[in-house]
Amino acid sequence: MNIVDRRANPKGKSLGNRRRFIERARAEVKGAVLDALRKRKITDVEGSERVSIPTRGIDEPSFRQSSSGGKRHYIVPGNKEHVVGDEIERPQGGQGRGSEAADSGEGTDGFEFTLSKEEFLDLFFEDLELPDLVKKKLSEAAAPELSRAGYSVSGNPANLNLVRTMRNSMARRLSMKRPKREELQELEQKIESLESEGPEAEHREALERLEKLRRRSRAIPYFDPIDTRYNRFERIPKPNVQAVMFCLMDVSGSMTERMKDLAKRFFMLLHIFLARRYKQVDLVFIRHTSTAQEVDEETFFYSRETGGTVVSTALAEMKRIIHERYPLDAWNIYAAQASDGDNFGADSGRCIALLSDILPVCQYFAYIEVSESPDGLGDRRMDKTDLWRSYAEVAPAHPNFAMRRVGDPSHIFPVFHDLFSRGKAPAA
Amino acid sequence: MAAILDAPVLLYDGPEWDFDKLKRVHDAIELIARRELGLDVYPTQIEVITSEQMLDAYASSALPLMYRHWSFGKRFAYNEALYRRGLQGLAYEIVINSNPCLCYIMEENSMTMQTLVIAHAAYGHNHFFKNNYLFQQWTDASGILDYLSFSRDYVLKAEERYGIARVESVLDAAHALMDESVNRYTRRKPLNFADDRKREQERRLHAETTYNDLWRTVPAPEVIRSLEAEEIARIQREQNQRLGLPEENILYFMEKFAPNLEEWERELCRIVRNIAQYFYPQKQTKVINEGCATFVHYEIMNRLHGKGLISDGSMLEFLHSHTSVVFQPDFDDPRYSGINPYALGFAMMEDIKRICLAPTPEDRIFFPQFAGNKDPYGTLRDAWANYRDESFILQFLSPNVIRKHRLFRVFDNAAEPNMLVDAIHDEGGYREIRSALARSYDISRREPDIQIADVDMAGDRTLVLKHFVHDGILLDEKSCQAVLRYVAELWTYTVKLLEVDASTEAVLKKHEVPAQKRRGV
Numbered sequence: 001m002n003i004v005d006r007r008a009n010p011k012g013k014s015l016g017n018r019r020r021f022i023e024r025a026r027a028e029v030k031g032a033v034l035d036a037l038r039k040r041k042i043t044d045v046e047g048s049e050r051v052s053i054p055t056r057g058i059d060e061p062s063f064r065q066s067s068s069g070g071k072r073h074y075i076v077p078g079n080k081e082h083v084v085g086d087e088i089e090r091p092q093g094g095q096g097r098g099s100e101a102a103d104s105g106e107g108t109d110g111f112e113f114t115l116s117k118e119e120f121l122d123l124f125f126e127d128l129e130l131p132d133l134v135k136k137k138l139s140e141a142a143a144p145e146l147s148r149a150g151y152s153v154s155g156n157p158a159n160l161n162l163v164r165t166m167r168n169s170m171a172r173r174l175s176m177k178r179p180k181r182e183e184l185q186e187l188e189q190k191i192e193s194l195e196s197e198g199p200e201a202e203h204r205e206a207l208e209r210l211e212k213l214r215r216r217s218r219a220i221p222y223f224d225p226i227d228t229r230y231n232r233f234e235r236i237p238k239p240n241v242q243a244v245m246f247c248l249m250d251v252s253g254s255m256t257e258r259m260k261d262l263a264k265r266f267f268m269l270l271h272i273f274l275a276r277r278y279k280q281v282d283l284v285f286i287r288h289t290s291t292a293q294e295v296d297e298e299t300f301f302y303s304r305e306t307g308g309t310v311v312s313t314a315l316a317e318m319k320r321i322i323h324e325r326y327p328l329d330a331w332n333i334y335a336a337q338a339s340d341g342d343n344f345g346a347d348s349g350r351c352i353a354l355l356s357d358i359l360p361v362c363q364y365f366a367y368i369e370v371s372e373s374p375d376g377l378g379d380r381r382m383d384k385t386d387l388w389r390s391y392a393e394v395a396p397a398h399p400n401f402a403m404r405r406v407g408d409p410s411h412i413f414p415v416f417h418d419l420f421s422r423g424k425a426p427a428a
Numbered sequence: 429m430a431a432i433l434d435a436p437v438l439l440y441d442g443p444e445w446d447f448d449k450l451k452r453v454h455d456a457i458e459l460i461a462r463r464e465l466g467l468d469v470y471p472t473q474i475e476v477i478t479s480e481q482m483l484d485a486y487a488s489s490a491l492p493l494m495y496r497h498w499s500f501g502k503r504f505a506y507n508e509a510l511y512r513r514g515l516q517g518l519a520y521e522i523v524i525n526s527n528p529c530l531c532y533i534m535e536e537n538s539m540t541m542q543t544l545v546i547a548h549a550a551y552g553h554n555h556f557f558k559n560n561y562l563f564q565q566w567t568d569a570s571g572i573l574d575y576l577s578f579s580r581d582y583v584l585k586a587e588e589r590y591g592i593a594r595v596e597s598v599l600d601a602a603h604a605l606m607d608e609s610v611n612r613y614t615r616r617k618p619l620n621f622a623d624d625r626k627r628e629q630e631r632r633l634h635a636e637t638t639y640n641d642l643w644r645t646v647p648a649p650e651v652i653r654s655l656e657a658e659e660i661a662r663i664q665r666e667q668n669q670r671l672g673l674p675e676e677n678i679l680y681f682m683e684k685f686a687p688n689l690e691e692w693e694r695e696l697c698r699i700v701r702n703i704a705q706y707f708y709p710q711k712q713t714k715v716i717n718e719g720c721a722t723f724v725h726y727e728i729m730n731r732l733h734g735k736g737l738i739s740d741g742s743m744l745e746f747l748h749s750h751t752s753v754v755f756q757p758d759f760d761d762p763r764y765s766g767i768n769p770y771a772l773g774f775a776m777m778e779d780i781k782r783i784c785l786a787p788t789p790e791d792r793i794f795f796p797q798f799a800g801n802k803d804p805y806g807t808l809r810d811a812w813a814n815y816r817d818e819s820f821i822l823q824f825l826s827p828n829v830i831r832k833h834r835l836f837r838v839f840d841n842a843a844e845p846n847m848l849v850d851a852i853h854d855e856g857g858y859r860e861i862r863s864a865l866a867r868s869y870d871i872s873r874r875e876p877d878i879q880i881a882d883v884d885m886a887g888d889r890t891l892v893l894k895h896f897v898h899d900g901i902l903l904d905e906k907s908c909q910a911v912l913r914y915v916a917e918l919w920t921y922t923v924k925l926l927e928v929d930a931s932t933e934a935v936l937k938k939h940e941v942p943a944q945k946r947r948g949v
Contacts, residue, residue, distance in 0.1 A: 001458070001550075002473040002528070003450055006481065007535055013484045014504045020592070021501030060499055061604050061910035063876050063895075063903060070900035072840045075865040077767060078758025079836040079852055087846040088838060113505035114512065 022119065025058045029115070030123050121276065144235040155230025164229035172227060178220040179213040187213065243274050243363075244282040244326050246318050248337035249300065251287040252309045255340055259370040263338030264301055265412045266368050270336050273420065278332065284321060288314035290344070294321065309342045311387060315354040328361055335365045340372075341385025348390035355391070359398045366419055367391055367403040439737045443538040450474065453543045454550070460731050461551040465724065465805050469554040470529040470569065474546065477532050482519070483507055485532060489707070490522045492530065493576045495583035495699075497599050523549035525557040525710070527570040540742040544749065547728040552721025559813045560717075562709035572706060579699040586692050598693050601914035602679055602700035608878050609679035609701040610708040612871075628695060667885055674879045674894070677701065678915070681880050687889065688920040697918070712816040712871050719773015720812050726750060726774070756833060767865075775833065779826050780808055790827055794858075817869035825862045827853075835861050842900070876903055877930070889921040896930040903927060908939055916944040 022029055082088070115123070151164060187210050194203040247267045249260070274281045285300035286292055289307035292314040314337070322333060335358070343351070359365055369388060388403070395401050404415045439456055440449040454474070461467040477485070487504035488494035520541055524530040531549040533542055557563050568575075587595045602609075668674075675681045679701040683694045710717070729750075733743045756771035757763040780798075783791045784807050787799035798807045811820060830853045837851035837860060851857035851864070867873055882892040893915070895903055908925065916923040920943055927937040 001451075001454055001471065003447055003454075004473060004475045005447075006475045006477045006532075009477075009481065011480060013481070014487045014500060016496050017487065017498060017501030018504060019501070020496065020498035020596075021505060024498040024596075025502075058498075058502055059910065060502075060600075061907040061914075062607055063878055063911050064907050065876050065901050066904045069842045069902060070897075071842070072899065072901065073864045073868070074838045074840060075767070075835055075861060075868060076759040076838060077756055077833040077835055078760065078764075079834040080758075080760075082836055082849045082852060084849060084852055084854075084857070086849040088849060090840065090845075090847050113509040 021058070022115075022123075026123075028058070121272070144237050146233045147236045149232050149234040151229045152232040153226075153229065155232065159231045159233075161229045161231050165223075165227050168227040168229065169223055172224065173220065173222070176220050177216075178222075179217050184210070184213055184217070242280040242282070242330065243278040243332040243334060244284060245271060245274055246284045246286060246321075246333070246335040247300065248286050248288070248314045248318065248335065248339075250289075250309055250311070250314075250339040250342070251300075251303075251305045252289045252342070253304075253306050254309070254342050255370075256372060259338075259340055259372065260301060262370045262406055262409060262412065263368060265409060266338065266366075266406070266416065267336055269412065269416045270334065270366070273416075274334060282326075282331075284318075286314050286317050286321075288317070292317040308344055309339075310344045310347050311339065312347050312350040312354055315351060315358060319354060319358055322358075322361065333362045335362055336368065337366070338368045338370055339387060341369050341387045343385075343387045343390075345386065348386060351387070352390055352394055355394050355401075356397075359394070359401055362400060365398075365401045367401070368415070369403065369405045371405060371407045437737075438739055439543075439732070440539050440742075441739060443540070445537070445539040445542050449539055450542060450546070453539075454546055456732060456737055457543070457547050457551060457728055460728050461547075461555075461724070464731065465727060466809060467551055467555040467724070468558060469551060470527045470558050472531060472550040472554060473528045474531050474533060474550060476535055478535055479511075482522070482532065482534055483511065485522050486519075490524065491576055492524065492573065493580050495580045495599075496587075497603075498596065499600075499603060521545040521549045523553045523557075524572075525553075525563060525567060525569055525706075526572050529554040529557065529569075538745065540738070540745045541749065543732070543738065543742070544725055544729060544746055548721045548725035551728065552724035553717065555724065556713070556717050556720045556812055559809070560709070560713060560816075561814055562712060562816055566709050567706050575702065579703070582695060582699065586696065590692065595696065597917065598696045599700065601917050602697050604911045604914040605678045605682075606700060606704040607875055609677050610705050611677055611680075612708075628698075664882075668882065671883060673883070674881050676879045678878070678880060678893075679704075682918045685883075686918050686920070689918065709816075712818070712869075715769040715773040715776075715817045715869065716812065716815060716820045717773075718770045719777050720808075722750075722754060722770050722774040723777040723808070726778075758834075772829075772833075775829050776821075776824055776826070777808060777811075779829050780804065780811065780824060782828075783826065788828075794826060795824075818866045818871075821869060822863060822866035825865065827858045830858055830861055835865070837861050837864050873898065878925075881926070889919075891915070891919045891921065891923045893923065893925040895925060895927045897927050897936055898930050900929075900936075902937055903939075909941065912939055912941040913944050916941045920944075 151161060187206060191203065191206045191210060194206060245267075249255075249263055251260075271281065271283065283297070285295050285297055287295055287300055287305070288309075288311065289305045290310045290313065291307075294317065295303075318335065322328075326333060355365075369385065391401075391403055395403060402419050404419065406412055406415055439452050454472075461469070483504060485492070486507050487500045494500060520534060520537055522532040524532075529550065531546070531554075533545050533549075537545065557569060563569070583595060583599075671681075671685055679697045682689065683697040683701070686694070689697075729738070729743070729746050732738045733740075738746075754768070754771045754774045756768045757765075781804040783795055783799050784801055784804040787795075792799045801807065811824060815823065834853055836849055836853065837857070839848045839850045841848075851860035853861070877896040877898070879894055879896070880891065881894040884890040884892070893912075903925075912923050912925055922943055923941050925939040926935050927939075928935050
């Protein structure tokens with residue numbers, strides 16, 4: 001008999017099978033993922049997801065007898081009152097058959113399982129890509145970064161690698177038989193006891209031995225410069241991996257909670273998306289009425305302001321912040337602006353001028369116009385808004401500028417998907 | 429002093445287990461199993477695994493190695509979801525019919541559970557695997573692990589060479605036909621998996637050096653048209669003989685005769701059908717196999733307790749899980765989901781023991797061969813070795829067990845509005861119930877009887893399958909169509925399935941699927 005402990009065996013033996021399964025059911029799983037997202041709260045978008053998919057496509061059929069028709073005998077336990085000749089009503093679903101093939105998925109409408117966060121987001125962003133990443137020289141700008149590169153025999157004391165050094169020292173001491181401290185102490189004690197009562201010859205011999213050991217100990221140092229090892233670092237140019245995302249929103253009275261919620265969903269998506277591509281993503285929230293100010297997230301989404309609407313103030317604020325805090329060679333800049341399209345009439349010209357300054361330094365600028373009616377995208381019912389008209393003038397010259405209208409939470413993802421879909425130039 | 433020396437020492441105390449305790453317990457169990465119950469087992473190898481590894485094992489039909497396929501991932505995801513939500517506990521153990529016999533036990537089990545599991549799997553199931561005639565005839569316990577690793581590597585290589593999609597499409601089709609791809613009746617010498625690898629290479633060599641004459645010898649259509657009907661029938665007969673028709677093993681037929689499969693595709697069919705064959709005995713011995721293991725663990729645990737080797741607390745813990753294992757809900761209970769094979773098997777074996785030791789006059793009438801023979805373990809060992817579910821129930825289901833479970837028979841005729849109770853646990857009903865229950869475990873009744881009947885070699889190569897219908901029970905329409913599409917993928921020409929009455933040969937229903945294109949080809 002053998003007892004083997006297999007607990008330490010590599011995990012995830014069936015990971016390959018799982019991947020194949022998800023691949024197989026891709027279309028269904030994806031549909032379920034998008035469905036799930038629509039129903040979800042924005043705040044837990046990043047969690048894992050339990051999805052339920054139809055069995056179609058992942059069905060494993062086999063020849064089976066039909067569950068109805070023909071003549072059958074069932075043997076069932078637990079007779080209480082029946083005698084021969086009793087008639088029993090036929091139960092729905094053939095009770096006497098027992099439940100066979102529970103995992104074949106037959107009889108259940110959906111097949112439910114849990115996707116990990118990674119799997120979920122992978123599917124979610126499957127065919128999306130950051131726009132214009134290579135076109136911009138900004139994204140290629142490389143900042144050198146220190147990176148570990150093994151050990152060296154010389155270096156700064158601050159970089160001394162203690163473990164390595166001690167290991168070398170110990171190996172050297174062992175191989176050269178440097179006397180241990182305990183050994184010396186033991187000998188000294190022995191000499192002490194011999195001094196008073198031991199035989200003379202033995203005492204002398206011990207003293208000689210002690211002298212020899214001490215000499216050896218002095219000759220072979222505890223630490224030697226050849227033991228020392230230092231951590232070595234190299235400067236490796238790293239591509240720019242930080243991004244800043246500007247959220248611009250109109251918070252004037254005309255923006256309802258619902259419209260803000262729509263905007264928030266879009267910002268949320270953009271943030272998750274960027275967070276997957278960049279090591280670090282800074283968020284800057286700029287809200288505006290007739291004046292603009294930078295605020296924290298809480299204030300941005302939940303406090304209400306009154307006043308007119310002058311969009312250019314927000315753009316000017318953004319320009320100022322970029323200038324002050326986000327040098328172009330270190331940051332990728334993204335911006336998303338949400339508004340209901342209202343703007344102070346005379347402000348349009350200034351907006352266009354500011355945009356023409358901002359757009360060249362941005363990786364991407366998305367303008368989302370939210371509207372109150374769930375069905376209407378605005379443009380069917382009325383003329384285009386002021387802001388839309390003025391932005392539309394700028395759009396053609398800048399491929400990294402996109403504008404869309406959103407009227408319902410269910411539009412958010414399609415619009416987002418549309419903006420970032422792979423190999424598709426954004427256009428108004 | 430003598431009293432202290434003689435006082436038994438507990439093998440373990442408390443719920444925690446460690447490897448020393450496992451070893452001690454195993455040795456004590458082995459002593460009882462071999463000396464007192466007379467069990468004969470393969471050497472055992474006990475492997476401790478985590479719950480995640482247990483889920484892994486579930487996914488691949490409890491086999492330790494398996495080729496990759498999405499359906500295993502599906503099964504894993506399904507079980508994992510149930511487990512995580514607490515809807516389903518995991519099995520305490522998994523045991524594999526191999527030599528040495530592998531027993532997986534979970535690290536979460538308490539020491540009492542480990543003891544139970546070792547008795548149940550390492551001795552109960554193990555004895556059954558080694559001695560039952562079906563396993564001896566059909567499976568090669570010492571070669572299965574090697575064969576699995578061969579098949580995994582083969583599938584992997586095929587995937588590298590021909591792409592995952594093409595391999596997957598063959599495996600999908602083969603999996604759908606698994607149940608119809610075992611040899612049921614012909615007696616063959618036991619499989620030897622070790623030689624299989626060699627044979628695979630030889631087969632390929634052989635195929636390369638010879639030419640399949642089969643298709644060439646078929647007369648041209650114009651020749652056939654000019655022949656008499658009698659002559660055509662003769663040619664057809666000869667050809668069917670050459671093809672070995674009728675053939676019950678569908679994948680075997682595909683492997684040998686499908687016109688457009690490549691060698692590696694035939695080998696995949698072969699792998700799947702070999703694995704199906706390996707599981708075939710297990711499908712036929714659920715009640716007797718689980719009954720054997722449950723009976724053995726019950727005996728062993730009682731004896732351990734009787735000898736004072738395990739504490740009263742452990743015994744109570746054991747009894748708690750034992751009773752839930754052999755619990756049989758009544759038919760009107762919401763928990764009812766068919767007859768529990770553990771409960772039925774255990775009850776029957778306990779009753780056999782009783783009949784051997786203290787028979788009633790009724791038992792002497794029903795079981796004259798062994799009633800009162802005072803050799804319960806010998807009688808049971810004989811039953812374990814020589815019966816499968818169907819024959820075991822037919823031979824050994826006693827009136828006492830029927831009464832205890834209050835079994836009754838319901839006749840369901842689709843032509844009548846209601847079902848009819850036509851036998852209950854009384855004098856007139858015992859034999860009726862016994863034979864009906866036995867028949868319900870007969871695999872040839874549980875699963876549809878489907879055979880390859882004919883191939884239109886001279887014409888459009890249509891493959892004809894026949895389903896022999898018993899008691900008017902037809903095939904499930906939807907799944908039948910889906911499986912036929914898979915058959916057509918492998919055959920690459922039209923496939924027909926006729927549902928014919930088993931006794932009159934009257935055709936009840938026809939299915940037809942045109943030639944299918946396989947994914948990835």
